[in-house]
Amino acid sequence: MPALALGAIGVVFGDIGTSPLYTLRECLKAAGGVSPTNVFGIVSLILWSIIVVVTCKYVSFVMRADNDGEGGILALTALASDVAPARLRRMLLTLGVFGAAMFYGDSMITPAISVISAVEGVTLIDPHLSEWIVPVALVILTGLFKLQKRGTGAVGRLFGPVMLIWFVALAVIGATNIADHPSIIRAVSPVYAFLFVAHAPATAFIVLGSVFLALTGGEALYADMGHFGKTPIRLSWLLLVFPALVLNYFGQAALVLARPSVISQPFFESVPSWALIPLVALAALATVIASQAVISGAFSMTKQAVQLGLLPRIPVVHTSSHEIGQVYVPFINLTLYVAVVFLVLFFRSSGNLAAAYGIAVASTMLLTTLLMYFVTHCLWRWKPVATFAVIGPMALVDALFVSSNANKVIDGGWFPLLAGAALFTVMTTWHKGREMVVQQIRNDSLPLAPLITSLTTGEHPVMRTHGTAVFPGGVADMTPTAFLHNLKHNGVMHRINIFMAGSTYNTPHVPDEQKVSVRDLGNGCYSVAVHHGFMEIPNVPSVLTLLEKQIPDWHYEPDDVSFFLGRDTIVATGQSHVMSLWREKLFAFLARNGAQAAEYFSLPPNRVVEMGGQINL
Template identity: 90%
Template sequence: MPALALGAIGVVFGDIGTSPLYTLRECLKAAGGVSPTNVYGIVSLILWSIIVVVTLKYVCFVMRADNDGEGGILALTALASEVAPVRLRRVLLTLGVFGAAMFYGDSMITPAISVISAVEGVTLIDPHLSEWIVPIALVILTGLFDLQKRGTGAVGKLFGPVMLLWFVALAVIGVTNIVGRPGILLAVSPTYAFVFATHAPATAFIVLGSVFLALTGGEALYADMGHFGKTPIRVSWLVLVFPALVLNYFGQAALVLSKPSVISQPFFESVPSWALIPLVVLSAFATIIASQAVISGAFSMTKQAVQLGLLPRIPVVHTSSDEIGQVYVPFINLTPYVAVVFLVLFFRSSDNLAAAYGIAVASTMLLTTLLMYFITHCLWRWKPVATFAVIVPMALVDLLFVSSNANKVMDGGWFPLLAGAALFTIMTTWHKGREMVVQQIRDDSLELAPLIQSLTTGEHPVMRTQGTAVFPGGVADMTPSAFLHNLKHNGVMHQINIFMAGSTDNTPHVSDDDKVALKDLGNGCYSVAVRHGFMEIPNIPDVLRLLERRIPGWHYDPADVSFFLGRDTIVATGKSHVMSLWRERLFAFLARNAAQAAEYFSLPPNRVVEMGGQVNL
């Protein structure tokens, strides 16, 4: 438990843990400046928003909805789709895909705003260093993204202790400033938030968009649940992270009441001058760790999306021989890096970035609440009264934050929305395109069992050759095009022929006992249905080792097996009534640029034979 809790502190809470760098500053800026009503009301709003959204919603409620131990919006979508009425499953898939797309869009801002807000502390050391903020931030971010290909295992060991020091520092700094003005603790009462909201409703509504900055990263508590488990995350949050954050926010509030002139940088002004340089350095490390958590989360979500058929095959590099979860996705690493560099150069300050931050992740939180309705109603079998009593208030709070962030669209919120919309289009196009291809194959292909029967027991049986032929990635019960091409060009069948059709379950992992279902077609031919979880990457050699126990007298010898793959060229014809021509062309483009099937299935390159074909949409 202590080790898991320390790991959770280092990985899970990086984003929400660095929010004190800029949240109170942006809230006071939105409120129009420092006044007792503003300060007490805002810090009370921050406290109760964290209690309601993070503690009650995520820690106490949403984390109960684990998908075989895994969390995150795609895992939740898979779980909800499993239990929801069939007619609603496509709707739920759309909601989940949209939420994942919004996560990607907003996660591009996290490294930019976190690192640049930490570097801005150098201006208190020397105001002339302000012109170096952007170059320093770009150097740090470039080093961070370059580090990904080396794996996070070694660096990850440092995450926990550094973030533990960070949260202890937050608490100590907060207590030091509260002692100077203990009256700020009265803001624990929600009446101050109520008075602030009723005194100037329009201003309070705008301020809520900045208050939400204290909640970004709350979704990570659920998304990273599979890495550490519920209990370590809950213990870390309740014992250390939550108290440290609250103390620091209250400490900053006490400071700005005593010295309104520090409103531009209340976090760094909270310490004496001798502690400023160490705090800037510690802040830089904390923001790097926060960025690392977001990048790793994007890698994991990409792996899930590929397995669920929402993205084309993307090369995934395992950076650890011991931990299967430690992966590096080169394309996903490059895309956010380019986006982050653009954001830093375009917005140039954490003030400007804060105006773009929040709207996309607020949408993801709302979608999580809507998906939780199906979990409570269909899976947990709650009574309708209990379901609505919990879901409706949470949805109203989420709607309030989404609407309060809507005014950020013109100030920069368009960027995560645009990035999310582009990814949503790609994911839905790929999913629909795959369905069309599978249907086209079913319409044009021959049924496998009757064809095998005619080829092996007819009047003119096909000549057989030694060895084993494996045909991965086929459609269940249909003849793979690679098999027909092999017959056409070589005129032979192997002694053993294994036809594989894969599917992805709505669970993260499938046990070895349930992974394969074998059907004997006779005369050395076998149809195999292969099931994988959405957290697994298909490995055909491992599947063949499982089949050794199922096929009598057969032994898997890599030197004796040939893998026949069909490389189909997708042609956009514009004749489909399902997708428009531009989406057909987008799907064809994605298919051409997908990772090679041989690499994706972990096949030995020198044993692979590829046969070309064409599919007209």
Template identity: 80%
Template sequence: MSSTALSAASSAKKAAPGLVLGAIGVVFGDIGTSPLYTLRECLKAAGGITQTNVFGIVSLILWSIIIVVTLKYVSFVMRADNEGEGGILALTALASGVAPVRLRGVLLTLGVFGAAMFYGDSMITPAISVISAVEGVTLVDPHLTEWIVPISLVILTGLFKLQKRGTGAVGTVFGPVMIVWFVTLAALGVSHIVTHTAIVQAVSPLYAVKFVAQAPATAFVVLGSVFLALTGGEALYADMGHFGKKPIRLAWLLLVLPSLVLNYFGQAALVLEKPSAIAQPFFQSAPDWALVPLVLLATAATIIASQAVISGAFSMTKQAVQLGFLPRIPVVHTSTHEIGQVYVPFINVTLYAAVVFLVVFFKSSDNLAAAYGIAVASTMLLTTLLMYFITHCLWRWKPLATAAVILPLALVDAVFVSSNVSKVLEGGWFPLLAGGVLFTVMTTWHKGRETIVDKMKTDNMPLVALIHSLCDGAHSPPRVNGTAVFPGGVVDMAPSAFLHNLKHNGVMHQTNIFLAGTTDNVPHVPDERKATVVDLGHECYAVTVHYGFMEIPNVPFILELAQKQMPNWKYEPADTSFFLARDTVMATGESKTMPLWREKLFAFLARNAAQAAEYYSLPANRVVEMGGQINI
């Protein structure tokens, strides 16, 4: 993602058509496949087909899309880019950097909760998208109903199995396929609007207001299904770093929005003319000869929608690791020239297991629709709350202007969240459960790391004082040839691996380099600002490394940058050894900041984190690990 963002920013003017095409193929898959099930679920929640229901619901869908997606995300939230990057974690980093210090912990908690809910969405989107497309085969042959789940599982298994190959090759066809999809949506909609032109009157918001006023309780329940039309809205912001604001806005306003509106209105016209079409209004809007091609096209579109969400989960994981909310997880780069194309095996397996469970347990898109919405609605509300700090603290809007924008948006989001609460027992419990587990893991890891750092600052000696006490005295340890590098330390503190080496081997290398990394609240840090070297004397150097939250540490590359500030030393891989502390974390129940169960969870996560050598991109044959134990 990181290099994709950079290349998008640098070549936006030259490659605008290509970026628009890419945005159509990647960004809009989720929201673009919502017509498969949204109107059907809304009419079911409303209790059936009446002219008031149909006109009111399609008007609600239209104005929900305009308010939430077009006005909130496309026009407002996308202005809050973190050096070109978007998404709930990028927004959290931006907001926490400008908010009052006393509130930063609260903002981080909100951002982590939103990220956890995003993972819940990543589990449901592939399941409901693919199964809703496959359900179209029942119109071809009703006897194929029992094959819906097996066919869906085969498609999803193939999709997750292909993740390790990367999305570069497949991505080139995403755009054209999705253009065909959106043009098809528009054509199907127009074909029925022209036969029932009265449906165009539902463009007026008065029909939505009338529907809500006549039956407020029913309308409140229906809003939980109307929200299904908005579930891809957060992706517009999350994928901003891939393509830039302008291509996403152009694609949305010129193709995606008109196609979605025309299709929803066309389905509404169809069910008014043919009430029996309520079972599958999307597929029954096509003529008989086009049914099989439409099922195949819908399946391709849902695969693309699923791919975008899965890739987003990989990228979110990389950000969470860098920001200190998840332990080190192996990340595989699937492209030699695009560092943003990553594959996270553990996340892939976890998502696959969750998706299989959802398909087997819920069995239909009707049932899955009940589980869909609460996670995304929660993330959208949190995005609005974070935007308050952007407008107030970063953009310096006047309080009245901030309130005039934030309060209505927060009210709309709160209504959608509360309307989806009614679906918790019907299936919404799953994303909440998954998100709750992930939120617990992420906050536990973050708090545990803080505890470890505090303990190191208490137990370990300050680095400068230790170096001078060792090298200025009469009994300084013998020096051996070569360079010793100690990655992963705490700024100004002696790293554990250095202390272990002194204790067990009783020597120091001729040159010693102490690396302490920090993650800044920006996606990328320029190379010239990545490494700051402080000469401690006695050929010992403290290097403070600054990473962006979209970057993965690469110690050899940092050493190449650092040597420019160290005229008497040159990085020679064959003469350099990397010393890592492989400490075992033990839960003792003595922590003042975490209960025993969280201590044990943190210890479990620490034991199962990826190898530091792999995470730091160290040459395996030059790594020395020094073991120890940390009691928390």
């Protein structure tokens, strides 16, 4: 538990833990400057927003809705879809996909704003160093993305001690400034937040968009739950992270009340001049780690999306033999890196990035709350009054933050929204395209069982050859095109023929005893239904070892098995009434550029035979 808690501190809390670098500064800027009403009201809003959204909603409530230990909006969508009425499941899938797309948009902007905000501290050492902010930030970010291949566990062990020091430093710095100006403690009362809102409602509404910057790592707590488990995350938050953040925000507020001139950099101004250089260095390390939370979450989200049929096959690398949730996705890593470099070069300062930050993750938080309604009402069987009493206020708070962030769209919020919209289009197009392909195969293919009977017991049975032929990735009860091509070109059937059709359950993992079900078609032919969880990568050789117990007198010998795969070329015809021509072309492009089936199914390359085919949409 201590090791997992330290790893969680190093990975999960980086984003929310570095928000003090810029949050109070941006709030005061939006409020129009320093005044007792502004400072007391804003720091009170920050405190109670953290309590309501992070502690009450995510740590205490949403993290209870784990899907066999996994978190994130796609895991929540799978959980809600299982228990919701059938007529609502497509709507829930759409909500989940949109939330996931918005999370990707947030994953792009978090590393950029986090690292730049830390590097900007060098301007207090020497104003002439400002021209080095962007180059140094790019070097740091490049090193971070290159480190990802080592895995979340290794990164967590490396970053955990650094973040532990960071949160202790936040607490000490904050407590020191509070001791100098203890009157700020009165802002613990929510009365100051209400007075601030009542004094200038329009200004307060705009300020809420900046207050939300203190919450932007909340969704990552849930998304990264599968990496470390809920208990280590909860303990780390309650015992270390939450107290340290509160002390630091209040310490900064106390400082700007005493010295309004520090408003441009209240975080770095809150330490003596001799401690500035060490603090800038520590902040740079901490912001690198802040990026890790959303990057790890994006990896987990991608793995789930591939298995749920929302993205084409993408190579996923498992980086731990102990924690199955720890993965590395090279393509996503490269994509995020390119997007982050663009953001740094385009916006060039944390102030500009703050104007773009929040709208995407605020949307994801609102969708998470809506999905939680179905979990509480349909799965946990809460009474309607209890459900609305909990979900209603949470949804109201989330909607308030979404609307307050809406004015950021013009100032740069368009980028995460644009990226999210593009990913939403890709995911919905792939999902619908796969449904069309399966339907096309069912329309054009022959039923499997009658064909096997005619080939093996008819007047002219097909010649048989030794060995085992496996046909992975087929459609249940339909004849694979690779099997027909093998008959056409080679004129033989193997002694044992195994036809596999896979399906993904709405649970992260399926036990081995439930993973396969076999139907004997007679004469050495078997139809096998393979069941995977949405966090599992199909591994055909390991499935074959499970079949040894269910196929009489057969043993899996790798050198005696040939794997036949169909490589279908998707042709966009524009004749479909389901998708427009441009979406058909997009689906065909995605299908051409997905990972090879042999690699995805973990097949030995020297035992694979691929047969070409064509599917007209």
